[in-house]
Amino acid sequence: MRKDSPMRVILVAVALCLVCSVLVSAAAVVLRPEQELNKALDKKKNILLAAGLIEPKGEADIDAVYTERVEARLVDLETGEYTDAFPVDAFDQRDAAKDPAQSIEIPDKEDPAGIGRRSLYAPVYLVRESPGSNEFSGVIIPVHGKGLWSTLYGFLALDSDLNTIEGLGFYEHAETPGLGGEVDNPNWKAQWKGKQVYEDGKVEISxxxxxxNPNSPDKAYEIDGIAGATITARGVSNLVQYWMGSGAFQTYITRVREQGLS
Ligand SMILES: Cc1cc2nc3c(=O)[nH]c(=O)nc-3n(C[C@H](O)[C@H](O)[C@H](O)COP(=O)(O)O)c2cc1C
Incomplete structure (x- = not known):
C-alpha cells in the first residue's frame, strides 16, 4: 500500500483512535478508586472547614481530624430521629433524592431552595467536644439549593444550642467567579459565624x-448581600431557610434540643 493512499490514512487514523480510546478508558478505570477517595476526602475537608475544625490553608491530616472529631449519623427527617435504615457512610443524599421510594416531592410553595425533591433521610455530622469524646459540641448539616446558574452544595455548622451558626461553606457550585462565586469569599463567609437561625421557633436568618445595619434590631439574623449577585445571594438565603425549616431539619433540631445530640 502506498504511504499516502487513502486506505492507509484511514487505517492509521482508526488504529490511532483505538489505541487512544483504550488508553483513556484504562486511565479512567485505574484512576476511579483514587478519584472516589479524593472525593470522600474533599467532603470530609469541607465538613471540617464549615465547623472551623481546620484552617482553610492549614496542612491538617483530614482523615485523622475527621475520625477524632466527627461522628456521622443518618436522620429520618420526618421524625427527627436517628435511623440505621442505611449505613450513613454509604448513603448518597443526591441519589436518594432521585429515587421516588427514598424521597418526596416538595410542593412549589414550600420549595424556596428550588430543588423539587428531597430525600427522606439525610446525614448529619456531630462534632465531638474533644478528640474521641462522646459528648458533642455541635452539628454540621448538609444543605443545597438553586443559585443563578447552578445548585449550590454545602455544609452549615451549628453550635450546641442548635441555633448559633458556626460556619457555612459551599463545596460545589457553578456561579460566576467574582459575582455569585463570592459565596466562597472568606470575608463574606466569616459573617455567618455567631449569627442566629431561629427566633421563637421561626427561621429568621436571611x-x-x-x-x-449595625444598629438593626435584626442584625443577629442578617447577612450582607453580594453586590451584583443578588440572585445567588437570595438562593443562599432561601436554601438555608429551607433546610433549617419545618420541611427539612427543624423537627430534628427541635428534638435534639430537648434530648441532646447523641
Ligand atoms: C456574565 C454574567 C454573569 C452573572 N453571574 C451572576 C451570578 O453568578 N450570580 C448572580 O446573582 N448574578 C449574576 N449576574 C447578574 C444577574 O444577571 C443579575 O443582574 C444580578 O443578580 C442582580 O444583582 P444586583 O441587584 O446586586 O445587581 C451575572 C450577570 C452576567 C452578565
Missing part, C-alpha cells in the same frame, strides 16, 4: 440586599 441574606439581605445591601449591608447589615
Amino acid at each position: 441574606v439581605i440586599k445591601g449591608k447589615v
Whole structure:
C-alpha cells in the first residue's frame, strides 16, 4: 500500500483512535478508586472547614481530624430521629433524592431552595467536644439549593444550642467567579459565624440586599448581600431557610434540643 493512499490514512487514523480510546478508558478505570477517595476526602475537608475544625490553608491530616472529631449519623427527617435504615457512610443524599421510594416531592410553595425533591433521610455530622469524646459540641448539616446558574452544595455548622451558626461553606457550585462565586469569599463567609437561625421557633436568618445595619434590631439574623449577585445571594438565603425549616431539619433540631445530640 502506498504511504499516502487513502486506505492507509484511514487505517492509521482508526488504529490511532483505538489505541487512544483504550488508553483513556484504562486511565479512567485505574484512576476511579483514587478519584472516589479524593472525593470522600474533599467532603470530609469541607465538613471540617464549615465547623472551623481546620484552617482553610492549614496542612491538617483530614482523615485523622475527621475520625477524632466527627461522628456521622443518618436522620429520618420526618421524625427527627436517628435511623440505621442505611449505613450513613454509604448513603448518597443526591441519589436518594432521585429515587421516588427514598424521597418526596416538595410542593412549589414550600420549595424556596428550588430543588423539587428531597430525600427522606439525610446525614448529619456531630462534632465531638474533644478528640474521641462522646459528648458533642455541635452539628454540621448538609444543605443545597438553586443559585443563578447552578445548585449550590454545602455544609452549615451549628453550635450546641442548635441555633448559633458556626460556619457555612459551599463545596460545589457553578456561579460566576467574582459575582455569585463570592459565596466562597472568606470575608463574606466569616459573617455567618455567631449569627442566629431561629427566633421563637421561626427561621429568621436571611441574606439581605445591601449591608447589615449595625444598629438593626435584626442584625443577629442578617447577612450582607453580594453586590451584583443578588440572585445567588437570595438562593443562599432561601436554601438555608429551607433546610433549617419545618420541611427539612427543624423537627430534628427541635428534638435534639430537648434530648441532646447523641
Ligand atoms: C456574565 C454574567 C454573569 C452573572 N453571574 C451572576 C451570578 O453568578 N450570580 C448572580 O446573582 N448574578 C449574576 N449576574 C447578574 C444577574 O444577571 C443579575 O443582574 C444580578 O443578580 C442582580 O444583582 P444586583 O441587584 O446586586 O445587581 C451575572 C450577570 C452576567 C452578565
